[in-house]
Every structure is written in C-alpha cells, then in structure tokens.
Amino acid sequence: xxxxxxxxxxxxxxxxxxxxxxxxxxxxxxxxxxxxxxxxxxxxxxxxxxxxxxxxxxxxxxxxxxxxxxxxxxxxxxxxxxxxxxxxxxxxxxxxxxxxxxxxxxxxxxxxxxxxxxxxxxxxx
Numbered sequence: 001x002x003x004x005x006x007x008x009x010x011x012x013x014x015x016x017x018x019x020x021x022x023x024x025x026x027x028x029x030x031x032x033x034x035x036x037x038x039x040x041x042x043x044x045x046x047x048x049x050x051x052x053x054x055x056x057x058x059x060x061x062x063x064x065x066x067x068x069x070x071x072x073x074x075x076x077x078x079x080x081x082x083x084x085x086x087x088x089x090x091x092x093x094x095x096x097x098x099x100x101x102x103x104x105x106x107x108x109x110x111x112x113x114x115x116x117x118x119x120x121x122x123x124x125x
Contacts, residue, residue: 023053026077028085028114030066035112036087037066043086044070045111052076055085067117079118084111 005011030038038058046052053072061067068085076083086109097106 022074023071024074024077025056025069025119026072027117027119028068028070028083029061029117030068030085031113031115033064035066038068038085038087038112042088043111044072045084045086046076047082047084049084049111052083066114068114077116077119079116081116083114083116085114086111 038055040054040056042055043051044053044055053070053076056069056071058066058068070083070085072083088109
C-alpha cells in the first residue's frame with residue numbers, strides 16, 4: 001500500500017496499525033554452505049538464544065548459500081545483525097526433551113548462524 005496517497009478507504013486505520021506493528025519480514029543469508037535447509041516454521045533466535053520469530057521461506061542462491069525470509073521482531077531487522085536459525089525436525093516429534101529428562105548422549109537442536117541482509121538486493125554497477 002502506498003501510504004503517501006492522501007485518499008483511500010481505511011487509510012487512517014492502516015496508518016494507526018502500522019505505527020504499533022512490532023513484527024516485520026527480514027531477509028537473511030546463512031553464513032555457511034551445506035547446512036540443513038531452513039524451511040517454513042523454523043525458529044529464529046537472536047545471538048543469546050532468545051526466540052524472535054520464524055522462517056517463512058528459503059532457497060539457494062547462485063553461490064550455494066541459503067537466502068531466506070523470516071517474520072521477526074522488527075528491532076532485529078538491521079543489516080549485518082547475526083541471527084540463528086533452528087531447523088526443526090520433520091513430523092510431529094518433539095524437538096527436544098525437557099531439561100529434567102535429558103541423559104548423556106541425547107541430541108539437542110542447535111542453531112545455524114545467518115546474517116540479516118537488506119530487504120531488497122542491491123545490484124552492483
């Protein structure tokens with residue numbers, strides 16, 4: 001929607017909602033090749049492991065790195081910000097056990113690191 005246009009039905013309500021919005025889409029690139037493919041619904045965490053959103057889509061770029069979009073807390077949408085993507089297992093299996101039930105040798109989910117990019121790619125000229 002073009003907010004600069006002065007007249008359209010619902011403009012006032014849309015501008016009020018936009019002012020209070022806390023989530024937005026960001027574009028990211030995985031830092032390494034060959035990591036598990038990020039998919040819809042995978043968790044996104046900040047550098048301290050705090051949940052900040054979910055992956056919406058991901059694909060490979062021409063260099064073999066994963067490029068994707070995620071719906072996250074807007075304060076993390078700054079170019080160069082490190083984020084973690086936790087690829088969830090397929091199916092309805094719980095990703096981890098409660099801490100009290102962990103035993104030596106149990107597997108835990110770990111994040112793969114990515115970097116926030118500008119929302120739209122910039123062409124080199």
